[in-house]
Amino acid sequence: xxxxxxxxxxxxxxxxxxxxxxxxxxxxxxxxxxxxxxRQREAVVAALELIEExxxxxxxxxxxxxxxxxRDARG
Amino acid sequence: MSDDxxxxxxxxxxxxxxxxxxxxxxxxxxxxxxDREAAEFFRDLLWKLGDVLDDGQFERLVDHVYExxxxxxxGEGKWTYANGPFTPLRKPLSESRLVxxxxxxxxxxxxxxxxxxxxxxxxxxxxxxxLKFIRSEPMLSRIPVGTPKENLKVRHGGYDIRGAxxxxxxxxxxxxxxxxxxxxxxxxxxRDAYSFVGAxxxxxxxxxxxxxxxxxxxxxxxxxxxxxxx
Numbered sequence: 001x002x003x004x005x006x007x008x009x010x011x012x013x014x015x016x017x018x019x020x021x022x023x024x025x026x027x028x029x030x031x032x033x034x035x036x037x038x039r040q041r042e043a044v045v046a047a048l049e050l051i052e053e054x055x056x057x058x059x060x061x062x063x064x065x066x067x068x069x070x071r072d073a074r075g
Numbered sequence: 076m077s078d079d080x081x082x083x084x085x086x087x088x089x090x091x092x093x094x095x096x097x098x099x100x101x102x103x104x105x106x107x108x109x110d111r112e113a114a115e116f117f118r119d120l121l122w123k124l125g126d127v128l129d130d131g132q133f134e135r136l137v138d139h140v141y142e143x144x145x146x147x148x149x150g151e152g153k154w155t156y157a158n159g160p161f162t163p164l165r166k167p168l169s170e171s172r173l174v175x176x177x178x179x180x181x182x183x184x185x186x187x188x189x190x191x192x193x194x195x196x197x198x199x200x201x202x203x204x205x206l207k208f209i210r211s212e213p214m215l216s217r218i219p220v221g222t223p224k225e226n227l228k229v230r231h232g233g234y235d236i237r238g239a240x241x242x243x244x245x246x247x248x249x250x251x252x253x254x255x256x257x258x259x260x261x262x263x264x265x266r267d268a269y270s271f272v273g274a275x276x277x278x279x280x281x282x283x284x285x286x287x288x289x290x291x292x293x294x295x296x297x298x299x300x301x302x303x304x305x
Contacts (some may be wrong), residue, residue: 002302006141007148012304014151016159026137027101027144028234030303034242037251044251044301048260051299052168057161069137 104147171298178273180231182216213275233274
């Protein structure tokens with residue numbers, strides 16, 4: 001099970017991965033912005049659901065919603 | 076302007092963000108764009124910045140960068156296959172053992188993989204050594220899940236690591252997976268997670284390292300691997 005960003009979807013599809021969750025996020029922030037625990041969890045839960053639901057190779061699902069910067073965990 | 080100052084072309088300017096004088100890995104994609112498109116990126120960025128000055132809706136800047144990253148990285152790349160594997164889940168996830176692996180370049184403080192024998196390599200040095208990295212075998216770091224943030228380091232010459240430094244869970248979601256294990260969503264999270272610098276020899280990853288890691292996961296009786304390429 002792979003989680004990758006939308007920018008890389010064409011490359012991931014070309015690799016014929018078994019299952020992939022595609023996130024509409026920025027490079028280097030695959031699961032969401034720093035500190036945005038809710039969004040990160042949303043992505044991981046969606047990935048776990050895809051593990052259970054995918055029935056054939058090349059099953060790609062896009063995570064709805066958008067990247068939300070500003071909930072910074074920087075100390 | 077002094078006659079001694081070298082005139083910089085727009086092409087040189089846009090390429091300077093990709094391992095050049097103005098390296099910023101968020102914008103390294105500019106080097107691959109035609110001048111016309113790179114100019115459009117800057118023009119629209121500044122126009123939107125002007126709007127942000129009035130309404131504070133800085134999300135439009137985030138959206139702008141996101142849209143251009145999607146545009147710039149479009150294309151299948153060179154690793155394409157006609158067919159791919161698929162193994163159905165053999166038991167419920169709530170009874171499965173899951174392992175986390177990311178190509179984020181994280182490692183535990185005190186367990187630096189010391190690429191090329193260099194001690195305490197900085198992020199800046201990693202960026203400067205990118206060519207060496209992409210010709211080299213990847214080095215896998217073992218990271219106990221739940222390792223406190225202050226004990227986790229990240230270093231990777233291929234992407235902007237500031238987000239991953241601030242919050243490892245943006246690309247290495249070990250804490251989230253621990254939460255989900257506690258909630259019973261996952262049967263068991265493997266106590267060792269793994270990370271490596273994905274900017275490595277892809278051929279060696281495919282032919283040697285990858286198969287070795289799969290064998291390791293099989294020996295550890297891993298049912299599911301969650302992969303986060305960065």
